Amino acid sequence: MFELVNPEIGFTSSVIRDPRRFVGRADLIQSCMNALNANEGLIAVYGKRGVGKSSLLRQIQQMANGNYDIAQKAGLAHLMPKQPRRYYTVYYACDSNIANTDDLVRRLCNDTDPEDGLLRLVPDQGKKLVEFSRSDEASVGMDLKLVQWGAKGSDVQKYGSVVPNDVVQSFRNFVSGALDANNRVWTKRDALLLLLDEFDVIRNKDGLGSLIKSLTSPTVKFGVCGIGQDLGALISDHKSVARLIEQGAIYVKPMSPNETREIFATAEVLFKGKIKFDRKVVDQIVDLSEGFPYFAQLIGKSSVQYGNEVGTNDIDAKIFGEVLDKIRSGKSFPNLEDQYQLAIGNSKERAMLLVLLAEQQSEATLYNEDIGNVVLQKTRSTAQGLGIEYVDQLMPRLVEERYGPALVKHGDRRGVYDFADPVFRAYVRLRKLD
Template sequence: MLPAVARGAVPVAGLRWWVLAVAAGWQASVRAVAAPWGAPFARRGLGARRPVGHSAGRRFGRHAQQCVQRTAAMPPANRGANCKISCYNGNSGFAVNAAAANAHVGRLIWKESLIMELRELSIDRIHRAFSPAKEIQNPELFVGRKEEIRKGMAALMTKGGFLAILGLRGVGKSSIAYQIKLIAEGNDRLPKLLDLARFLPRKRFNYIVHYIRCDNFVRDIPTLLKRILFGDENNPSLFSLTKAGERQALEFKKVLEAQIGGNIIAAQASVKGSEEIRYAPYISDDLIGQFRQVLGMVTKDNWQKRSGLLILIDEFDIVENKRGFGSLIKACSSDFVKFGIVGVGTSISELISDHDSVGRQANIIHVPLMPEHELVHILKRAEHIVGRAITFDEAAQLEIARRSEGFPYFTHLMGKETMLLAFHRRNSLVTLADVQALFTTIVQGNLPTIYEDLYHRAVGNSTQKEILLKILADELQDEIYTKPAYALARELGIKNPTQAMRDLERDGIIIRVRDRYYRFSDPVFKVYARLRNWKE
């Protein structure tokens, strides 16, 4: 009797044709369709492994699904009987057969729909699902960090004040900063996703956000001020936020030119570093005064309509000479104007020497290493983006999370590479073996990444430098004491470890923290250097 099969078999509307296929002799049709794909699925044991974990009541009838689950949990000898008892207790023999058929059809439907999804999956969805090289901008791809985002939202609620986002390199600071920028501008997607919407003000935030990213041209605070004032490729000039706008910008440039006798346009992002130095002495109180004046104009023209002006400065740690920043913040913050910095560091004093002036108004968000369950979540989010046409089995997920050592960069990198591999092989499942194979490729230096380039740059052809690099990378502490490291290096045959260290410092691999203490400028590279095999 057909309805018994149809009742639980196909809840997914798009697959109802399968019911008809069942009536018309489902076994034949399934075999015909599945045959070309059968081998890879059989090899990976997909049919046996997936239905129980994957179900969620979507791919096939709930009844059939329960039956499959219970059956899977039983010793093989009892399976038929148990299925009878648990699923169709008291039903006729036909119903029992129907249930078994139902479950079987469900499995095949599930396989078939996977095949269809895999065929339809376009490779750019995989590229969209991972972002190893860039901070997360799309809230849909942002994972975890609930507490950090909540703190950021709380900082936006307070008038004026100062925000700092601190943490190790590569831990996810810019991603958090970018999400705070979006929230400040009124985007409530992430608060909703993280169940934080209740922390939003009733009238949404509508900050004007100036998100500046420092680079090697921003060597000191005066240059930074000019960058904020005149804008860059991503930000309009502050003057454009005032009613008089461009006219004022021109006047202001004239004033500065008169004061410093040079062309202020050269102060923009495209300028060469050497020219910047020429302007440095002229920052003086005048520039701060002018800056305050412009902020005053922006405030006057916007305070009724906007929540405030948030000037968010990313990569602040790059600025070589940060002198005067604390007093600048103190002088320029107001109920309307809020500053924020994002940078590598464990405390605010590492980034702002005159931090006392910032003092109590600071909201500080420390970003820790990402916990493993959040790293796993990055993979699950990616599965969702590709419509679950390719998924990671549980062991693969855990292995990627464990190997990432708290750095989401590695999760994105390994997740993306293994998923691409599965895509090329037309597999719908990434397994532990796939992850281990990729890991071997990485440690052998066969996956081209920025870190592989950096490894070559760091060690060149010098075995001595490679030995020292490995010794330093093996150190568990973030700050590395040179005495034991040099002693070990000498034991291993390095005649002049101090020179090798100087070379690593010159190349920007290692940073001197204080006398005899160094640390890696990029802790992700520290992990990479530790894991990578020796150069041949």
């Protein structure tokens, strides 16, 4: 019998914190486990937009807290260290207002987030912390959460270890003081872990590598995470930290078809069996999402939603066909649709050109499933055949920052581009021309 079901129970477009929702990635989990348990070193998580980096970073945080459910689930129980290293953790997501190292350090020193901020771990009189678990199971993986600021509140300037007008030294003091001070009160941890997400958006990273290097020790570990095809893109002065990263370079690839399938198996469990996805439908979604879990989650969610609208919990080929029609007409994913409209800017021809580019098969994909650049030249004659005459006049909007951009230049090779967002590329392929 039909039952109205909340799509969010099984699918999510947010970063995944709960290990039970996290699928696949066994090889990466293993690398993360090793990197966490190495005495010293820097963890660097990188890969394309929307591929699942932040979710992996949150799982690293879970393991750092001592919650190894995710490793168990990935079948890695036998590789788990007997006494895994335990950390107090800090998690900070950077944004594009952070121009340089000083900005970042200032932000970290002033982050008052009660569960993830650095300031919560800095000793101060009267401050109250409690142990808490980041998972539903209350007893596994404890970190510290702030319940009350000290006598002087959260004004960082009043902390004892602040050095006036020297934010970097204050940061050093905060980082080096946090472990010992908390270890006096709580069950002992081995180290402090600072996770910096969206690291790629920091415009000028000069000096960051060497700051990280100088602070890294057996009691302080950093993990950085962001968009990038290689380590160099993520950490500009990566040479200074090369030795530290040896073990901790974690490249997040698009998911394999089986991993994407598992998103649906997991969702069915989370829905407690109330929702059924036809096997063929799942295969189709696997193809459409091209290994990007974000797209798979979105399609899953809108299928359940559509099922609610028409009164079924069975997502079979017929229902899914209707779901697809809706997506293809631009009615299902407002964010992607806005991106699409912004990029094409009322031009039918530009929309056609964009589709042709999105559909291009690059030769590189034969050797490396991951490089998906497009070559304008290859599309030119097809475009002309379709009556699109002024290709060069249509292109600028597609690469201009304020219209997305949909495409970015690929290195210095002329006429070669990458889709800035691979999920957007997948959407363009699916989208029907108006």
